[in-house]
Amino acid sequence: MAEDRSVAVTERDLRVATGSAARGGAPLIAHFDDSTPLVLDCEKSLAPFDIAYQTYGTLNADKTNAILICHALTADQYVASEHPITGKPGWWVTLVGPGRPIDTDRFFVICSNVIGGCMGSTGPASINPTTGKAYGLEFPVITIGDMVDAQVRLIDRLGIGQLFSVIGGSMGGMQVLEWAASHGDRVFSAVPIATAAWHSAQNIAFHEVGRQAVMADPEWRGGRYLEAGASPRNGLAVARMAAHITYLSEDALQDKFGRNLQARHSKTFSFDADFQVESYLRYQGSTFVDRFDANSYLYITRALDYFDLKTEHGGILANAFRGTKTRFCVVSFTSDWLYPTRESRAIVQALNAVAANVSFVEIESSKGHDAFLLEEAELFATITGFINSAAERHGIAPAREAT
Amino acid sequence: MLQQSPHPTSATPRVDHLLITEMVRPGSRVLDVGCGDGALLHLLAERRQVDGRGIEVARDRVNACVAGGLSVIQGDADRDLSEYPDAAFDYAILSLTIQATRQPKRVLENLLRIARHAIVSFPNFGHWKVRQQLLMHGRMPVTPNLPDAWYESPNGHLCTIKDFVALTDVLDARVERKVAFNASGQQLGTWLPITAHNFLGERAVFLLTPRNSR
Numbered sequence: 018m019a020e021d022r023s024v025a026v027t028e029r030d031l032r033v034a035t036g037s038a039a040r041g042g043a044p045l046i047a048h049f050d051d052s053t054p055l056v057l058d059c060e061k062s063l064a065p066f067d068i069a070y071q072t073y074g075t076l077n078a079d080k081t082n083a084i085l086i087c088h089a090l091t092a093d094q095y096v097a098s099e100h101p102i103t104g105k106p107g108w109w110v111t112l113v114g115p116g117r118p119i120d121t122d123r124f125f126v127i128c129s130n131v132i133g134g135c136m137g138s139t140g141p142a143s144i145n146p147t148t149g150k151a152y153g154l155e156f157p158v159i160t161i162g163d164m165v166d167a168q169v170r171l172i173d174r175l176g177i178g179q180l181f182s183v184i185g186g187s188m189g190g191m192q193v194l195e196w197a198a199s200h201g202d203r204v205f206s207a208v209p210i211a212t213a214a215w216h217s218a219q220n221i222a223f224h225e226v227g228r229q230a231v232m233a234d235p236e237w238r239g240g241r242y243l244e245a246g247a248s249p250r251n252g253l254a255v256a257r258m259a260a261h262i263t264y265l266s267e268d269a270l271q272d273k274f275g276r277n278l279q280a281r282h283s284k285t286f287s288f289d290a291d292f293q294v295e296s297y298l299r300y301q302g303s304t305f306v307d308r309f310d311a312n313s314y315l316y317i318t319r320a321l322d323y324f325d326l327k328t329e330h331g332g333i334l335a336n337a338f339r340g341t342k343t344r345f346c347v348v349s350f351t352s353d354w355l356y357p358t359r360e361s362r363a364i365v366q367a368l369n370a371v372a373a374n375v376s377f378v379e380i381e382s383s384k385g386h387d388a389f390l391l392e393e394a395e396l397f398a399t400i401t402g403f404i405n406s407a408a409e410r411h412g413i414a415p416a417r418e419a420t
Numbered sequence: 421m422l423q424q425s426p427h428p429t430s431a432t433p434r435v436d437h438l439l440i441t442e443m444v445r446p447g448s449r450v451l452d453v454g455c456g457d458g459a460l461l462h463l464l465a466e467r468r469q470v471d472g473r474g475i476e477v478a479r480d481r482v483n484a485c486v487a488g489g490l491s492v493i494q495g496d497a498d499r500d501l502s503e504y505p506d507a508a509f510d511y512a513i514l515s516l517t518i519q520a521t522r523q524p525k526r527v528l529e530n531l532l533r534i535a536r537h538a539i540v541s542f543p544n545f546g547h548w549k550v551r552q553q554l555l556m557h558g559r560m561p562v563t564p565n566l567p568d569a570w571y572e573s574p575n576g577h578l579c580t581i582k583d584f585v586a587l588t589d590v591l592d593a594r595v596e597r598k599v600a601f602n603a604s605g606q607q608l609g610t611w612l613p614i615t616a617h618n619f620l621g622e623r624a625v626f627l628l629t630p631r632n633s634r
Contacts, residue, residue, distance in 0.1 A: 365493055372508035376486045377493035398487040406489030
């Protein structure tokens with residue numbers, strides 16, 4: 018397996034992007050040089066570029082047990098290992114690991130940072146080789162399709178023909194759908210969770226609020242804040258606060274905070290964070306800016322906004338999946354108002370229209386969109402059942418009991 | 421190495437499930453509409469190695485089916501069958517479900533459209549116990565086969581075997597096989613006239629083929 022480990026580049030990128038050096042093990046980096054540019058949907062090409070990724074488990078001799086996990090907007094490749102900046106456990110460690118529903122004793126799990134990201138894959142905080150400075154807004158606008166094309170390069174580099182499964186929630190789910198639509202023959206099974214085949218007007222609207230908050234921060238400096246050693250922390254924090262509300266639900270907020278006051282007995286008649294919910298959102302905003310690059314946030318939210326598998330296929334979503342042999346398991350959550358069940362149902366309808374092999378589960382949860390990241394027994398049971406049944410049909414040996 | 425799928429149901433399959441299984445050719449593509457806990461799909465996978473799919477309206481049952489390794493979606497026979505393309509399956513099965521649909525005729529039309537054969541099992545409202553209760557007591561029948569009181573029964577469109585045969589004529593479907601069985605699960609002789617089946621059969625299973633397809 019030929020992978021370059023350009024550690025120096027990675028650490029520099031991380032420092033640039035976040036103002037702090039990476040802790041923990043260096044990420045794996047696949048480097049693609051000028052001879053193999055990534056041709057983007059905007060018709061520009063990107064070269065050279067890096068894809069940072071992590072793997073868990075062992076690829077079997079036939080290379081049939083690889084699972085690609087696609088991450089959401091602000092997540093990264095650390096799906097099941099400690100985050101190098103925050104020191105927190107992997108974002109899906111409850112789902113992915115030894116003996117977990119996605120059992121790394123049985124499967125070879127790959128998770129890569131999306132192109133445009135800020136955790137080691139080439140993005141707006143990376144150095145533009147033609148100027149020697151960070152790309153900033155010179156970075157080309159990327160799409161979900163471009164993210165998937167970059168992943169295809171990585172999978173090729175790893176020498177894997179067909180992925181046993183592609184799994185992801187939210188923006189990760191969009192990548193799953195894109196994989197199934199554009200590279201169906203390389204996807205044996207697909208699990209799009211809490212996602213949609215196109216971004217709704219409401220979701221575009223929320224993203225625009227976030228982007229405007231970033232760009233309204235004078236420290237954003239027209240996108241060139243890195244050279245000035247600055248960062249639009251306030252703007253990005255506000256963007257995160259607004260977005261975070263959309264990841265929860267009214268019930269979840271009410272149950273967790275109600276109208277409780279934060280470490281005080283009465284209102285202060287000021288604009289302090291009197292309420293716990295305010296304090297919580299401020300904390301979410303302030304911790305986010307430590308680990309995320311503001312320009313990456315602009316680019317990745319734009320990629321989500323541009324996603325529309327239906328329009329790309331002549332206005333008929335079913336055309337995206339015509340002739341598919343992939344087995345699908347679509348999952349939604351009752352209280353998710355960002356990607357509500359009806360959007361998953363539209364995917365299922367399209368798959369039914371081409372008589373695809375599809376399972377569809379709506380899970381009762383009060384936790385909103387974030388439910389897909391939390392310990393939901395029913396989600397785990399669904400994924401375990403679907404993955405094990407698909408693995409049996411794919412002839413993947415069960416996790417070793419006798420070694 | 422093949423592992424046995426976890427089987428959520430009891431070891432003894434339902435009589436109508438066994439009969440349906442016997443009607444299905446090995447290795448075919450099957451859609452079970454109203455698949456419940458997935459017992460029939462498990463049975464068909466085990467004994468007929470089918471490529472099976474299910475639709476079920478109850479969310480908890482759907483989730484249990486998928487957790488058990490079946491391909492099942494949450495959906496509704498009345499609403500969702502129109503999504504499927506023509507002749508997508510070899511068999512579309514409606515097992516003890518047609519009486520609970522809002523538009524049985526439309527559901528059956530869709531079954532005959534999306535599959536080369538439809539298999540339908542239903543409780544026979546012409547069974548003598550049903551007739552007896554209505555005749556003797558003047559009340560809506562409650563039997564082991566139809567256990568719910570009228571006000572909480574999901575069965576909005578009950579029919580007799582004769583009624584069902586009449587519907588197959590309306591839909592221009594050929595009855596390839598029809599089997600009725602009594603309360604103890606014994607099949608009634610196929611030599612018996614339909615009137616006898618209609619009187620003695622507690623449940624019936626029909627294998628239908630659209631005439632226009634042959």
